[in-house]
Amino acid sequence: MTARTYEPYEGAKLERLEADAAAILARYPEHPRSGLLPLLHLVQSEDGFVSPDGIAFCARVLGLTTAEVSAVATFYTQFKRKPNGTYTVGVCTNTLCAIMGGDAIFDELAEHLGIGHDETTPDGAITLERIECNAACDYAPVMMVNWEFFDEQTPDSARDVVDRLRAGDTGLAAGRDSSVDTPTQPPSGGTADTKTRRKPSEEA
Amino acid sequence: MATTLTPVLTDRWDASRSWTLDAYRKAGGYSALRTALAMDPADVLAAVKDSGLRGRGGAGFPTGMKWGFLPPPDGGPRYLVVNADESEPGTCKDIPLMMADPHLLIEGAIITSYAIGCHHAFIYLRGEVVHVYRRLLAAVAEAREAGLLGPDVAGSGYDLEITVHAGAGAYICGEETALLDSLEGRRGQPRLKPPFPAVAGLYGRPTVVNNVETIASVPSVVANGADWFRSMGTERSSGFGIFSLSGHVTRPGQYEAPLGITLRELLDMAGGIREGHELKFWTPGGSSTPLFTAEHLDVPLDYESVGAAGSMLGTRALQIFDETTCVVRAVSRWIDFYAHESCGKCTPCREGTYWMKLIYHRLEAGEGTQEDLATLLDVCDNILGRAFCALGDGATSPVTSSLKYFRDEYEAHVTGGGCPFDPVAAARFAYTPKGLVHA
Numbered sequence: 150m151t152a153r154t155y156e157p158y159e160g161a162k163l164e165r166l167e168a169d170a171a172a173i174l175a176r177y178p179e180h181p182r183s184g185l186l187p188l189l190h191l192v193q194s195e196d197g198f199v200s201p202d203g204i205a206f207c208a209r210v211l212g213l214t215t216a217e218v219s220a221v222a223t224f225y226t227q228f229k230r231k232p233n234g235t236y237t238v239g240v241c242t243n244t245l246c247a248i249m250g251g252d253a254i255f256d257e258l259a260e261h262l263g264i265g266h267d268e269t270t271p272d273g274a275i276t277l278e279r280i281e282c283n284a285a286c287d288y289a290p291v292m293m294v295n296w297e298f299f300d301e302q303t304p305d306s307a308r309d310v311v312d313r314l315r316a317g318d319t320g321l322a323a324g325r326d327s328s329v330d331t332p333t334q335p336p337s338g339g340t341a342d343t344k345t346r347r348k349p350s351e352e353a
Numbered sequence: 354m355a356t357t358l359t360p361v362l363t364d365r366w367d368a369s370r371s372w373t374l375d376a377y378r379k380a381g382g383y384s385a386l387r388t389a390l391a392m393d394p395a396d397v398l399a400a401v402k403d404s405g406l407r408g409r410g411g412a413g414f415p416t417g418m419k420w421g422f423l424p425p426p427d428g429g430p431r432y433l434v435v436n437a438d439e440s441e442p443g444t445c446k447d448i449p450l451m452m453a454d455p456h457l458l459i460e461g462a463i464i465t466s467y468a469i470g471c472h473h474a475f476i477y478l479r480g481e482v483v484h485v486y487r488r489l490l491a492a493v494a495e496a497r498e499a500g501l502l503g504p505d506v507a508g509s510g511y512d513l514e515i516t517v518h519a520g521a522g523a524y525i526c527g528e529e530t531a532l533l534d535s536l537e538g539r540r541g542q543p544r545l546k547p548p549f550p551a552v553a554g555l556y557g558r559p560t561v562v563n564n565v566e567t568i569a570s571v572p573s574v575v576a577n578g579a580d581w582f583r584s585m586g587t588e589r590s591s592g593f594g595i596f597s598l599s600g601h602v603t604r605p606g607q608y609e610a611p612l613g614i615t616l617r618e619l620l621d622m623a624g625g626i627r628e629g630h631e632l633k634f635w636t637p638g639g640s641s642t643p644l645f646t647a648e649h650l651d652v653p654l655d656y657e658s659v660g661a662a663g664s665m666l667g668t669r670a671l672q673i674f675d676e677t678t679c680v681v682r683a684v685s686r687w688i689d690f691y692a693h694e695s696c697g698k699c700t701p702c703r704e705g706t707y708w709m710k711l712i713y714h715r716l717e718a719g720e721g722t723q724e725d726l727a728t729l730l731d732v733c734d735n736i737l738g739r740a741f742c743a744l745g746d747g748a749t750s751p752v753t754s755s756l757k758y759f760r761d762e763y764e765a766h767v768t769g770g771g772c773p774f775d776p777v778a779a780a781r782f783a784y785t786p787k788g789l790v791h792a
Contacts, residue, residue, distance in 0.1 A: 165445050176516045178473075179558055185538030186521050190480070195379075211538075224540040226522035227480050244640065244686040245599055256787040281690055282522065283481055286599035286672065287606045290781070298485045303782045308395045317544035349778040 156209075156239040157202030166195065166326045170210050181211055189222055226281075234269040238305070239280035239293040246282070255279060257304035258311060267277040274315045283322065356614045358622065361573050361586055361594040362566065363609045366453040371493065372488055374495045377456035383501060385572035389464045390509040392575075397468040401571060403579035405591035410527075411638065411667045412743075413590075413656045416571075420469050423559045430559040433474040434468045434536065435568050438520055438527040440479055442690060443670030446595040446607055447565035451478075451485050454569075455492035459515065460532040461568035463506060464514050464575055469561055473514050477532050480521040489517045520592035526695035528742050530624075532695065542698045545558075554683030563767040566595060567671030586612035588611065590666075597708050600673040601627045601779075613653040616645075616671065627781075630675035634758065638667015640687045641747025643754035644680075652694030664754070678740035679774035682758045684751045685713035691748035692792055705736040719771030728764050730756060 158166055169191055170184075188210060193205025199222045201215075208215045217336035222228045240255040241247075258277055262270050269276040285291045288300035292307055299310060365371045365380050386727035387683070389397050402417025423431060435458065439447040451458055458476070466474045478486055494513050496502045504512045520538060527529045532553050554560020570592065574582050579747040583591045590612040596619055599605045603624030610619070616635065626632050632647045637654060643664040645652070652662045659666045674683060692706040709732055715721045733749035738748055756763060765773050777784060 159787055176518075180537070182538035183518070183536055186480075186535065187519065190519060191520065198437040200716055221538065224523065225480075226519070228521055242686070243690055244683045248674065248683060248776075248779045249685050250782055250784070252776065253780055253782075253784045253786070257784075260787055280442065280481075281693065282444075284439045284448040284479070286443050286445045286670070289596060289599060289605075296481050298484070301781075306785050321484065329428070342756060 157205040162195070166191065166206060170206075176209070181273075182213070184213060184277075185221055187220065188219075189225075189228055193228060197232045215267050215270075224253055225284075233276040234271075234273050236276060236294050236311075237276045238307075238311060239278045239290050239296075240283075240302075241283055241289070242279040242283070243282040245286050246290040247283070251287040254292065254302055254307045258307055261308050262311065270315070272315070275311055301336075314321060354611060355621075356744070358608060358610050360609050361593055362450060362454070362457065362569050362595060363607060363619050364459075366449070371453050372455055372492065374456060374492070374499060377749055378459075380779060382456055383507070385459050385461055385576040386501070386507060387574050389467055390507060392509065394468045394470060397464060397575060401468070401574055401577055404569065404574045405579070405586075405589070406570055406574060406582065407656065408564055408567035409570065409594055409668070410771075411441065411641075411665075415667060416563065416567055417549055417585075419551065419563070420465070420561055421560065422549065423684055424552060425470055426470055426555055430473065430556070430558050431461060431469060431471045432506040432555045432558060433469060433471045433568075434529075434532065434555055434560055434562045435474065435476040435565060436464055436529065436532060436562055437476050437478040437485075437563070440527050441448075441523040441641060441668050441670060442687065443597065443599060443636055443639045444668040444674040445597050445599065445670070446668070448482055448485055449607060450565060450569060450595070452488055455489050456496065456742060457529045457569045457572065458489075458503075458565055459492055459496050459570040460759040461571040462515055463501065463513055465561070465563070466566055467506075467511055469674050471561075473516070475536060475555070476517045477526070477536055478517060478519055479526075486519050488515065494515045504579075506623060511658065515737045523696075523697040524690075525742075528744065530563065531742070533560065539695070542696045545741075547578060585734065586656070587653065588657045589657055594669050596654065596671060598623050598668045598671050601678070602628060602673045603627055609662045613655040614660070615651050615653055617650040619654075619671070620650075626673070626675050630677065633674050633678055634683075634755070635674065636667075636751075637664050639670040639747075640672070640690070641665075641743070641750050643750045644758065646758050653670055661791065664750075665724040675775065675779075676776040678777075679772050679776075680755045680762050680771060681713070682753045682774065682776070685710075685717055687751050688713050691744065695744060695748075699741035699745065700738045702742075702748065705732045705740075705745065706748050708732055709748070716766045717772055719766065719769070721763075721767045723767055725765070726756065726760070726767070746787060 173184045173187045174181050188207045193199050196203050204215050204218045210220045242251045264277050266279050290302050292299045292302045366378050370376050398420050401619050402567055406416045407413045444742040462474050506513050523541045526535045528543050530544035550562050552559040586592045593611050596608045634644045634646050637659050656666045688709050692710040695702045695706045712725045732755050736747045738744045768780045
């Protein structure tokens with residue numbers, strides 16, 4: 150099998166991916182390889198992880214070998230090499246959040262779900278991850294569900310979130326195909342608009 | 354006279370639908386762009402140089418001088434790359450800025466691009482903040498629709514495209530040359546310097562890489578002039594900056610103030626350390642800057658004063674910890690982070706952070722020895738100044754500074770068979786520990 154002859158996708162899925170890939174490459178005139186990270190986000194949004202098919206697709210689109218694409222994909226934490234659950238729940242356990250309670254939240258979820266870091270519940274609903282600092286330290290401890298931010302969490306609030314997710318409460322966070330963009334997606338303000346955040350500059 | 358807040362970058366954050374083009378224009382947005390487009394590009398550069406604006410991403414390099422390092426135009430492309438890969442632990446200023454006021458960044462990027470002769474600028478955003486990515490895409494689309502981007506920027510005949518690019522989770526990509534490799538579709542590993550990006554940057558072409566807050570400061574410099582900018586801050590650290598207060602403080606958040614303000618003044622504004630507790634240690638500029646303690650409450654937070662006191666202003670990420678916090682636990686977790694984020698290119702950083710991580714885990718488990726403490730300092734000595742980029746150097750900062758100020762606490766972990774602190778006391782809620790091992 151070589152990257153040039155193997156066609157990983159077919160039908161409507163292939164057409165959609167081809168159109169999205171073309172829109173990505175148009176953003177990097179004369180330098181298509183700059184589109185590799187966006188392409189990896191794209192195939193991950195389709196398959197739920199960077200699958201062998203996704204690697205082959207990126208390689209074909211860019212004229213790279215699958216080894217070259219894999220070398221890049223494996224460098225970045227966000228690119229998953231195996232399918233995650235429907236919801237990836239990340240608890241920040243970098244120092245500030247950990248001390249403010251992130252460790253306790255992670256422990257609560259690990260015990261409640263019966264899984265550890267980078268593991269998925271048997272029903273395929275939740276993957277639990279420790280994550281690094283995500284630049285929301287003034288709202289510590291923070292948790293993310295498919296990169297939707299949940300501020301100032303407690304063990305109780307976090308357990309409530311995962312219980313509602315497992316019960317199918319989709320109003321809480323978007324499904325996994327929201328992981329970064331498909332370029333055909335209309336740019337929107339994002340769901341974070343609905344959050345009410347303090348304005349510290351006013352408080353002083 | 355007590356220092357007061359100087360909201361410039363954060364001024365519009367409380368406006369209704371502040372992120373829209375309408376709201377930005379109502380507040381006077383894009384008027385600096387018209388001023389700049391009527392100027393000679395060299396005069397725009399001179400204004401920024403005269404303002405004394407220094408890079409807000411951590412290193413503090415003079416911005417105008419950085420732009421001035423680009424070689425004379427040779428007819429080929431030149432690039433502006435905005436570093437929006439905000440990942441330094443404790444740093445949380447660029448994300449809310451782009452969320453609340455994306456057009457400020459776009460206006461700054463257009464003015465900067467005009468000044469340096471760039472026709473395709475990039476904003477490299479960390480991949481995790483999907484909501485910010487969408488917001489930037491929407492703002493760029495709005496600006497293009499309004500004729501502020503594209504073939505004829507605001508009717509000036511100048512053409513510019515801005516591409517928003519999402520990374521994929523790698524702290525190292527905040528290092529400017531690693532960022533460029535990543536933007537070229539490669540593993541994000543730093544490049545040998547020289548050549549510096551000004552000479553051979555993106556696609557081997559002259560490139561300016563600046564932090565979000567730096568670029569967002571440019572419109573106000575153009576609109577109000579260098580003297581106005583210099584009226585704030587200190588002589589060598591002019592202007593204002595966002596100070597991010599987090600941790601054991603009553604009102605954490607973003608406080609925009611003149612450089613040179615002190616933590617004591619910032620804490621007064623933030624309601625002090627959480628009730629019933631006292632300051633133990635803090636980072637002046639993220640986890641890569643040596644720790645300060647209560648004895649540094651009155652150090653002016655400008656580049657020179659913080660440096661003279663033994664640390665670095667960094668990104669003004671003030672992570673604040675009270676007396677309930679175990680410094681060994683804090684540093685241990687930071688070292689986990691550096692070991693995870695080391696790109697693996699150079700041996701001192703890759704191996705050094707790995708071995709330090711093992712030592713910290715031993716200390717926390719009550720299995721550390723006095724020799725381990727000496728080994729930590731020895732490993733730091735072998736990383737600092739010998740690593741390929743600043744990531745390795747940064748990893749040594751919390752280690753050496755915490756050993757300097759809190760050696761007793763390390764020794765208590767050795768002699769007492771583990772951590773003498775109760776993690777529940779440091780958390781912001783009450784809970785019953787489950788006794789799981791964090792490794």
